[in-house]
Amino acid sequence: MYLDVKAITKSYRDNTVLDSLDFSVGKGELVSLLGPSGCGKTTLLRMIAGLVSADSGAIRLAEREVTALPAHKRNVSVVFQNYALFPHLNVRENVGFGLAARGMAKADQKVPVEEALALVRMEHYADRPISALSGGQQQRVAVARALVVAPDLLLLDEPFSALDRKLRETMQVELKALLRSRGITAVFVTHDQEEALAVSDRIAVMNAGRIEQYGGPMELYSKPATSFVLDFVGMSMRMAGMVKAVEGPLLQIATAYGDITAPGNFIAGSKVTVGIRPELVSPGLPDSASDRTNRLTVPLSDVMCLGAKTLIYGTASGDDRLICEEQGASAASLPPIGSPVTFNWAVNDTLVYPAEAVP
Ligand SMILES: Nc1ncnc2c1ncn2[C@@H]1O[C@H](COP(=O)(O)OP(=O)(O)O)[C@@H](O)[C@H]1O
Ligand SMILES: [Mg+2]
Known part of the structure; x- marks a missing residue:
């Protein structure tokens, strides 16, 4: 692969932050690292950039072994959440900074800087001071500054999380189109599953220093490999259960609300977590006919109309969540x-996972 991270381990004292992690990205791919705060996303990104060293493992980028190379020799650009622009330089000087650092004369910077600013539609702001820009404009400048040096790899660490929701969505669409049209390879860190689904070709779902699943948005959503991915990507109905009986490929599972049937490979007596995507569940009155085999009847607890869809909640106990989604x-x-x-x-x-061991 274009980027190959092999068996990377990193600990701070006795805290293992990355645990023999493998990760790879193809040329031109836009990949997200998605996971909760503290799972190791920034550490992995900074390691790829050369800003953090690994305890063991290897990183290859664009046919080069870069594990031991310092950041400035890797030809990688990073965009940070807090923009990290130079407040005393104007827009043009900020974007030209990386070129100047590589020894390019000021006169030669003009064309590439203007091209980079045009990419992010900021060409009319070249002479503005940074302080005169909105958050979204500052982040566009940060993207232009990252791209102007023609990096082999663009790394973005929660670049839009300081922006409000509408602007964030606009920036996601713009960034994706820009990276696609230029064939730029990028790794995008986010804790926001909607953002990851929106921007990425593939998503690596991280949990506690490991990648739980790496796949396309549809694959993660429809075939979550673990109950962590089920919970973290998209909404789900979920229940604790116990396998009562096994009949060939089908399991008979007892839940707090009644028995259900599901495909799966477990032995009788196993404690499991059952998950179903809410749009695959339909609500009805208890005596209404249904061609669906699994039926659980509970008191209706809430109905939330969200415009294009309606969420219907059933009364659930413990960590269980009974939910279905209807269009309109x-x-x-x-x-x-x-x-x-x-x-x-x-x-x-019906998706069935081993119940998580209670720590
Ligand atoms: N320089 C450091 N020294 C000690 N612990 C650190 C350091 N950097 C990160 N960590 C720890 O590593 C873990 C992962 O952090 P980080 O990679 O920033 O996670 P994320 O970006 O997913 O929120 C956290 O437990 C954090 O406290
Ligand atoms: Mg982080």
């Missing part, structure tokens, strides 16, 4: 809050 505002056929409602779904849409 089609909650008309629901009983009043507190009355029994039935959640219906297909056996084959």
Whole structure:
């Protein structure tokens, strides 16, 4: 692969931050590292940039072994969350900084700086002081500054998390289009699953210093490899359960709300977590007909209309979450809050994972 991170381990004292981690990115790919705060995303990104050393393992980039190379010899650019622009330099000088640092004469910087500013639609702001720019404009300048040196790899660490939601979405769309059109290889760090789904060709879901699953957005959503991925990417209905019986490829699982059937490979007596994507569940009155085999009836606890979709919640205990999603505002056929409602779904849409050991 274009970027190959092999068996990287990093500890701070007895805290193992990256645990023999493998990660690779193809040329021109836009990949996200997605995971909760503290899972090691920034450490991995900084290690690829050459800003943090690894205890063991190796990194190759663009056919070169870079493990021992300092940051300035890797031809990698980083965009940080806090922009990290130079406040005493104007826009043009900020973007030209990396070229100047590489010894390019001021006169030769003009064309590449203007090209880079045009990429982020900031060409009319070249002479402005940084302090006169909004947050979104500052982050565009930071992207231009990162791209002007034609890096082999662009690294972005939560670049849009300081921006408000609307602007963040605009920036995501712009960045994706820009990187696509230029064929730039990039690794994008985020803790926001919607952002990762929006921008990425592939997503590496990280948890506690390890990659739990690495795949395309659709694959992560429809085939989450672990219950962590099920929870972290998209919404899900989830319940604790116990395998009562095994009948060939099918499991009979007891939950707090009744028995269900699911495909899976477990032995009787196993404690499991059951997950179903909410749009695969449909709500109904307890006596209504359904072609779905799994049916659980619980008191309706809440109905949330979100415009294009409606979320319907059932009363659940412990960490369980009973939820289904309907298109539009089609909650008309629901009983009043507190009355029994039935959640219906297909056996084959049921995901089963080992229950997490309680630490
Ligand atoms: N320089 C450091 N010294 C000690 N611990 C650190 C250092 N940098 C990061 N850590 C620890 O490593 C873990 C992962 O941090 P980080 O990579 O910043 O996570 P993320 O970016 O996913 O939020 C955290 O537990 C953090 O406290
Ligand atoms: Mg971080």
